[in-house]
Amino acid sequence: MVPVSGVVAWGTLFGLTLGLGLWSTVAALPRFGGPRLADRVAPYVLDVSEEAQRHVSRATVSPLPLFGTLLSPLAIRLRRSLSGLLGGGATIERRLRQAGSSATVEDFRGTQLVWLALALVGGTLVVVGVAPFRPVPPALRVALPLVAGVAAFLLRDWLLQRAAAARMRRIAGEFPTVLEFLTLSLSAGEGILDSFRRVSRTSSGELSRELAAVVAEVNTGVPLAVALAALRRRTELPVLDRCIDAILGALEHGSPLAEVLRAQAQDARVESKRLLLETAGKKEVAMMVPLVFLILPVTVLFAIFPGVFVLQAGF
Numbered sequence: 001m002v003p004v005s006g007v008v009a010w011g012t013l014f015g016l017t018l019g020l021g022l023w024s025t026v027a028a029l030p031r032f033g034g035p036r037l038a039d040r041v042a043p044y045v046l047d048v049s050e051e052a053q054r055h056v057s058r059a060t061v062s063p064l065p066l067f068g069t070l071l072s073p074l075a076i077r078l079r080r081s082l083s084g085l086l087g088g089g090a091t092i093e094r095r096l097r098q099a100g101s102s103a104t105v106e107d108f109r110g111t112q113l114v115w116l117a118l119a120l121v122g123g124t125l126v127v128v129g130v131a132p133f134r135p136v137p138p139a140l141r142v143a144l145p146l147v148a149g150v151a152a153f154l155l156r157d158w159l160l161q162r163a164a165a166a167r168m169r170r171i172a173g174e175f176p177t178v179l180e181f182l183t184l185s186l187s188a189g190e191g192i193l194d195s196f197r198r199v200s201r202t203s204s205g206e207l208s209r210e211l212a213a214v215v216a217e218v219n220t221g222v223p224l225a226v227a228l229a230a231l232r233r234r235t236e237l238p239v240l241d242r243c244i245d246a247i248l249g250a251l252e253h254g255s256p257l258a259e260v261l262r263a264q265a266q267d268a269r270v271e272s273k274r275l276l277l278e279t280a281g282k283k284e285v286a287m288m289v290p291l292v293f294l295i296l297p298v299t300v301l302f303a304i305f306p307g308v309f310v311l312q313a314g315f
Contacts, residue, residue, distance in 0.1 A: 009128045098164035119152035174207040179265040186258040
């Protein structure tokens with residue numbers, strides 16, 4: 001039989017879940033959750049109204065609209081305080097750009113706070129659920145939710161770092177092929193912008209999407225040099241930075257772009273071979289770990305054990 005304290009804990013949990021679910025359902029109804037006139041008009045007068053800018057900055061997207069709207073001022077203050085306390089905003093912004101995310105640093109800090117809160121709640125529920133059946137030390141009751149929250153907070157940052165690194169590896173792997181495609185287009189008589197447009201239309205990948213963004217910016221009136229500089233800031237990939245510098249220098253001095261890109265493609269192929277050999281060397285060292293500590297001891301054990309068994313048996 002579950003003790004009374006356990007029944008109260010589980011009843012409180014289920015009651016909160018039911019209440020939040022009903023609250024979210026009511027808020028999603030057209031009468032309560034429909035956009036107001038200010039919500040529809042504010043995006044169109046951002047350049048002339050400071051109040052509209054403040055209104056849009058307060059708008060949040062949440063599965064619990066009423067709950068999210070009520071807590072949005074507190075969430076904004078917490079995100080800004082967290083960004084100011086932890087610092088590293090430039091690093092987070094660079095990782096977000098490299099990961100291809102459109103979120104801001106404050107949005108990312110808000111996501112970390114959500115992960116932290118969910119982990120704290122999860123750890124607390126585990127402690128409350130286990131306490132009726134087995135006594136939990138007071139130190140563990142406090143430490144488990146805190147450790148879970150910190151782990152979730154750091155996990156979100158690690159996942160962003162891993163996503164940014166994985167996307168940069170994909171761009172670096174696509175770079176030689178895309179550069180050779182650009183060289184062929186330029187050799188066929190197309191301009192640099194037409195070559196970017198052709199590559200973005202006929203190929204798929206992270207680098208092709210970045211080139212499509214460059215073409216879109218140029219079509220809106222942004223100079224090509226400015227769009228390429230923005231691409232360089234978004235990626236901060238050394239091999240791509242050198243290529244963009246070479247393209248900008250060729251455009252400024254009137255050098256033939258096809259020859260410049262052909263030389264860049266050759267350098268990129270050499271760089272990719274060097275990285276491949278370096279990765280193979282690291283994998284070879286990593287393969288020694290299971291070989292020395294797992295396979296070799298088992299092999300020696302199978303070779304020696306029969307002789308030791310015979311000697312012990314006295315045959």
